Amino acid sequence: MAINLSKGQKIDLTKTNPGLSKITVGLGWDTNKYDGGKDFDLDVSVFLANANGKVDKETNFIYFNNKQNENASVVHTGDNRTGEGDGDDEQIQIDLQNIPADVDKVAFTITIYEAEARSQNFGQVSRSYVRIVNDANSEELIRFDLGEDFSIETGVVVGELYRNGAEWKFNAIGSGYKDGLSGLTRDYGLQ
Template sequence: MAISLSKGQKVDLTKSNPGLTNITVGVGWDTNKYDGGQDFDLDSSIFLLNTTGKCENEKDFVFFNNLEGGNGSVVHTGDNLTGEGDGDDEQVKINLANVPTSVDKIAFTITIHDAEQRSQNFGQVSNSYVRIINDANGEELIRYDLGEDFSIETAVVVGELYRHGSEWKFNAIGSGYQGGLGSLVKDYGLQA
């Protein structure tokens, strides 16, 4: 049974699941009734961070236009343009054993595409979550439901996988940002 996390909670991933190597990180969301005449397009983006919390280069930024990072250890399965339907809206496959040692953290974010131009924000999004699945058996190991704590934000850092010695842990962050993907890219040390 999955461990359900609260904001700010940290949990062991590999220590409590010996032999865990291949995982899928799934993110999902629903949009509230919205009469702005524009589609909602939410995107998951992944930042591979060094010990200073920055990306070494553009290859450490995995998103709909760069589906692979970390020498192939992190693979985004593709962009979902509508978020309609049940289950994960977007997924990332990770081989923990092959993540380069220079990567200390893997940050998972959700942003709203063209949010400012479309007058959209996370106050219009509900049922956002991130979950981690063991690829070997399909078991959901960790789930973090973000709740409805957002209003004007256009980007959310949902959580981070991070190294703790030889183990991997997960931190449920749920921190909102204004400025969309551009502000996250700058904060993580890349050019917007």
């Protein structure tokens, strides 16, 4: 049975699930009806950050054009350009035991592709969530529903896995960015 998290809640992931190593992080969303005439294309990006919260090298920025880090411990399974249908819209496969030692945080974000040009924002997105599934038995361990707290934002930090000694924890963040992917890449130390 999955644990439903609230914004700001932190939970042990590996300590409460001994032996957990391979997980899938699924992210999903729906778009509200609107008359803008342009399709919505939401994208998941993952930032592998050091202890200072910065990404040391471009290969630690995972997205639809860079689908994995150097040792393939974090892999983006592909871009969903419509968000149609039930279930996860995009997924990230993670091998917790092989994440490089210099990575302290794995942050999951969702941005709207060409949001400004298309006059789109997260106020037009509903039922967005992140969930973590144990690959060994397909059990959903954690779920965080973001709610409808956004209006002008074009990017959201959904949550992050972070090291706590030898264990991994998850932090349900749900923090919006009005300057989308450019704001996220700037704050994570990328140009």
